[in-house]
Amino acid sequence: MNFIKAWFIDPDNKTACRFLVVDAYNEPKPLSYYKRNGFIELFSAEEQEKESTNLPAEYELKTRLLYFDLIVLANK
Numbered sequence: 001m002n003f004i005k006a007w008f009i010d011p012d013n014k015t016a017c018r019f020l021v022v023d024a025y026n027e028p029k030p031l032s033y034y035k036r037n038g039f040i041e042l043f044s045a046e047e048q049e050k051e052s053t054n055l056p057a058e059y060e061l062k063t064r065l066l067y068f069d070l071i072v073l074a075n076k
Contacts, residue, residue, distance in 0.1 A: 001037045004020070005020070005068070005070065005073055006073070008020070008070055009070055009073050009074045017070060018069065018070055018071060019067050019068065019069055019070065020039075020067065020068040020070065021042075021065065021066070021067045022034060022039065022065070022066050022067075023063045023064075023065055024039075024063060024064055024065075024066055025062065025063055026046075026061050026062055026063055026064045031064060031066075034066050035066075037068070038068050038072070039066040039067060039068045040066060040067060040068070040069075041064060041065070041066050042064075042065040042066060042067055043064075043065065046061050046064070049061060049064065049065065
């Protein structure tokens with residue numbers, strides 16, 4: 001994960017990316033991995049994510065959207 005983050009902020013990388021976005025399995029192990037690596041949930045609650053993606057309230061989310069803001073690393 002550190003390699004990917006570093007690759008996107010390298011001055012020779014011309015992709016112009018600011019955010020890394022993942023669609024992680026909605027299970028404790030994958031979610032904790034991404035959170036340990038600085039990723040933040042795009043929606044603070046599953047209900048918000050369901051509403052945003054037009055899913056019924058009773059639907060069980062299989063994945064959650066998380067993001068990492070690369071500007072944090074670029075400013076170091």
